[in-house]
Amino acid sequence: MSSHEIDEVDVVVVGAGQAGIAMSEHLGARGISHVVLERDRIAERWRTGRWDSLVANGPAWHDRFPGLEFEGLSPDSFAAKDRVADYFAEYARQIDAPVRTGVEVRSVRRREGAPGFEVQTTDGDYLARFVVAATGPFQKPVIPDLVPAGSPVHQLHSSGYRNPGQLPAGGVLVIGAGSSGVQIADELRASGRQVHLAVGPHDRPPRAYRDRDFCWWLGVLGKWDAAAPAAGAEHVTIAVSGAHGGHTVDFRKLAADGITLVGRAAAYDDGVMRFAPDLAANIARGDANLLSLLDEADAYVERNGLDLPEEPEARVLGPDPACVTDPVLELDLAAAGITSIVWATGFAVDYGWLEVDAFDERGRPRHQRGVSVEPGVYFLGLPWQSRRGSSFIWGVWHDAKYLADQIGIQQSYRAYDEAAANAAVAASPIEAAAPAEPDAAPETPTPAEAALTTSGALR
Template sequence: MADEQIEVLVVGAGQAGIAMSEHLTAAGVEHLVLERDRVAERWRSWRWDSLVANGPAWHDRFPGMEFTVDPDAFASKEQVADYLAAYAQKFDAPIRTGIEVHSVRKNDGRPGFHVETSTGTIDARYLVSATGAFQKPIIPPVVPADAGLHQIHSSGYHNPQQLPDGNVLIVGAGSSGVQIADELRRSGREVYLAVGPHDRPPRSYRGRDFCWWLGVLGKWDMAAPPVGAEHVTIAVSGAHGGHTVDFRALAADGITLLGRAEGVDGDVMRFADDLRTNIAAGDANYLSMLDEADEYIARNGLDLPEEPDARILGADPACMTDPVRELDLSAAGITSIVWATGFANDYDWLQVDAFDENGKPRHQRGVSSEPGVYFLGLPWLSRRGSSFIWGVWHDAKYLADQIAIQRSYQAYDAPALAAH
């Protein structure tokens, strides 16, 4: 027999687990949240020291509590973590920290799941995986581990002083890669940045932040990324008060832009001939959003200041017009590589029939193919906004409703049929 029984077990006490707990608490559903580290630990230890949220405080928050910073400011990572911890305390979320879930298996011959943890066993009727998307850092097998270079994932980068002396190559130009490249360049390092396909929205336009524009234009509610853009990253920054990412400006500041990293032979690294294509596609994405914003303003008769300079793109730097296809890392003085190349899922602990042949969760808006199992905190779980604090709150509300529906079925006691 299990050491403990609970109706709903939530695994993970980040923004997803806290949101789930709030809705279950409001519905009066007995539940428990397990977290192997501290509440919101990923915000504290899996981010670099100077990181700030990519959305302004008025927008990127739970509906029930505001940040204690200026609404238009971008909260630091510690402020976000403290906010999430305070939010959990606000409704006395039943969170236990320092407990790791080792395995979850479906019970045999009875409903629910048997959960093995670092402190004992639990039987749960329903299981919510709220571990999110940032589980297993991906470092592509491009540069051998014994190549004599200091290689880390962006989740392990904290500040420039952490890296050995020398120049730095950063692979990946989404929000993390761009911000880390800028920070290292400002610290005096020579920086090389490999740029892949990306979207490049304006940080703000005509007096409104891009989060506002995505809202009024209905883009937060997109149910799936456009075909062919499933692996396109978003280059946007809240650093230094928030600014539009401009790769030409980064090059003007001394960062050498490169195409996608392809492989290495000895000390020589090869890059694809796609830098100009990737930046042009990012420019097109940027300009199309300005077009949509202008159209929305005109259609709705809004009095927002014009911003013609926003459409001026600077001259292409030499690294774009004469791209570097091969780089001798040793000759370039590169001693470190930061891989800003994203994350993979890690569901080895969840041993149920809820995954496809590639190990990805099978679900519809978080309701998995394994009855009683739910996923929360994944990108595009229900819409584009699912990765954000406010978005995961709404996804959690939906899942809490689905659990309530299932509980009502389980509570139904059919009358005995009369014998005929």
């Protein structure tokens, strides 16, 4: 498409990751014309936006769409990141998704005096009745304003980390102990690096318990469908890993293997990092989360009479390591040999291209289950969009189905308006100059009859 051409389509979907491909499937199933615009390749973040050894955090039987399995993988294995990207590319081919890669969306603006939106891209412009922002939650890496950019220590975000050989020689401070931070710290330690890991508040579920993966437990216990996080837990990370075939994250074992645990990074001054005195409390909170889930799982087994093997060793926590009982509260990075900091501190959204009134004062989408306060705009792939599982592969598929339903409903109202307008024109005096025979049935339907035959919602 040349830069001067304008294409008209019902829906423009921005982003061809898991959210955009799921959206395309459901729109296509409803016969809704659409295009999916992707500035890179399909599922590019999986290929080049993560470290080399990353695997999915859920097993292959769970972290997938209903219409396609991971061919050649054991259902209980954890797909490598490139295999996940290949899966979405394969899925797009299977559903014949109208994906256009290498196309960056520069702006989306509401049309003046006409319905829908003008979408400007690097490869032509579009007119669309609806726009779905399917760019997901991992858009803009967040690095706290703590260590000045000019400091001698090398800094990078986890999204820029690839492997230990990428970092300068010396020790590493990893800040953030969710899934990414834990796995990166463990990999660095295994490579022979001296590693410090800053541990904040977190949930620490078992990777598996009584012969079932934690994804299964969250499902049967109804936790994936929780509509909102518990009070005070809105920003708590989850420490769980699919690395090495999947295992429960155990901070005591990480310490025993040589990683020095510290509390949250609180301040930095003249080469010295200071840590909050909250390490023991954060570890205890993670332990409580683990034990609570084990209690609920045991109760479920007993209530339903399931024959699942008991696993008392899962409750053995062991003694706290010295770095927990006598925590390091400040650290001279140079004296400790630390030459790098890896910030595993998450992401923020970035919708600078979406020029509509759909955001709060912090730039976050204002929406209900992905339906924006701006009519015609939808969001997909957000954490807790409709439930706890929304930002997971299977969860985004179900959220996409809901949004496609909402778009279909809006189309039915549009069909009513068009049918009513057409019927009004057909019944005008100019069109009715030759009257029908007195007993003949009218050839032109009334507005209500037209709507009943053209609107999917009114059939």
